[in-house]
Amino acid sequence: MTSTTVATGPGGISPPGAAPRPRRRGPRRGRLVQVAFLVPAVVYLVLFFGYPVIKNVLMGFQEYTTRTFYTGEAPWVGLTNYVTAITDPVFDRALLNTGLFTVGSIAGQFTIGLLIALFFHRRFPLSGVLRSLLLLPWLIPMIAASAVWRWILDTDNGVLNRTLDVLPFIDSRPAWLTSTTLALVAVIVVNIWLGIPFNATILYGGLQEIPEELYEAGSLDGATGARAFWYITWPMLRGVVTVVLVLGVVYTLKVLDVILGLTNGGPANATQTISTFSYHMSFREFDFGVGAALGNILVLISLVFAIAYLRLNRRRVDE
Known part of the structure; x- marks a missing residue:
């Protein structure tokens, strides 16, 4: 192999006709390109996520009412808003309903979504x-x-009650949305229906990533049917399950539009959750400080659950 050099004239200037030396692009230009791509995302996160969260945290410690929009004054009140929110008679009922609504919705969405994902995992006509x-x-x-x-x-x-009228063993028409005992159940059922596609889609994608060779090897050892699911499918699907459950709980805790559209938190606060209670205090009572405090409590509950579940799941994986 021969190497060629380009002669340069006095002062390091290349003579006419000589090939120019390629310029080396330093790492500084690459970093500038990376920063240019990151800046829009960072600005978006700061404006639409960071600022609202910080503002809501600050409002939870202020007397923030409609008067604040005209005077600009929002005096600090410390933990008064939190004390007012927690000691309100509706808070205990809202906290209980939030727990029942979240557990019922997640259990139904995940179970039905997993069954549907397993069903579509088998190929058949028109499955797509x-x-x-x-x-x-x-x-x-x-x-x-x-x-x-x-x-x-x-x-x-x-439609549901008219259908039930046709059945011979049902004489009454249940008050699904106006009964204090059935309203929460009806809201949970509707939220399950809305969340099934998310669970089924994510879990189906996780099932597609499991190699078929594992099932073939397991069948040789007698791991078929339920045994194959328990010893092959479930362990391989654990990471996807973690994502689905964490996102599902965080999303369900803050569900607002479904409850407002169905029962508006009633009857008699039977479907009142912390998110609807926060909405009520902010946009009906116009006590934005107490509403922000309730929102911060909801964020804290979501954060505690996410951290606790992720740590528990990591410990199980390590074991």
Whole structure:
């Protein structure tokens, strides 16, 4: 191999006709390109996520009312807003309803979503079309879906009660949305219906990543059916399950539009959750400080659950 050098004239200037030396691009230019791509994302996160969170935290320690919009004065009150929120008679009921609503919704969404994902994991004709139709509840706006379900669950003219009238062993029409014992159950059922597509889609994607060779090897050792699910599918799906459960709980804790569209927190606070209670205090009582305090409590509950579940799941994986 021969190497060629380019002669340079006095002062390091290349003579006419000589090939120019390639310029080396230093690491500084690469960093500038990286920063240029990161700046829009950082600005977006700061403006639309960071600022609202910080503002809400500050409002929780201020006397923030409609007068503040005119005077600009929001005096600091310390923990008064939190004390007012926690000692309110509605708070205990809202906290209990939040727990029941979250547990019921997540249990139903995850169980049905996993069963549907396992069903579609087996190939059969029109499976792709049916999977596409499964996404419809997820694509419908929440307010529109709530309006349709409110018509379905109407006591007098609802489709569900009219269907139940045909059955011979049911004489009464249940008051799905106006009964203090059935309203929360009805809201949970509707939220399960809305969350099934998300769970089924994510879990189906996780099932697709499991190698078929594992099932073939397991079948040789007698791991088929339920044994194959327990010893192969579930361990391989654990990471996806963690994502689905954490995101599902965080999302369900802050559900607002479904409850407002169906029951508006009633009857008699039977479906009142912390998120709807925060909305009520902020935009009906116009006590934005107490509403922000309730929102901060909800964020704290979500954060504690996410950290605790992730640590517990990591410990199980290590063991």
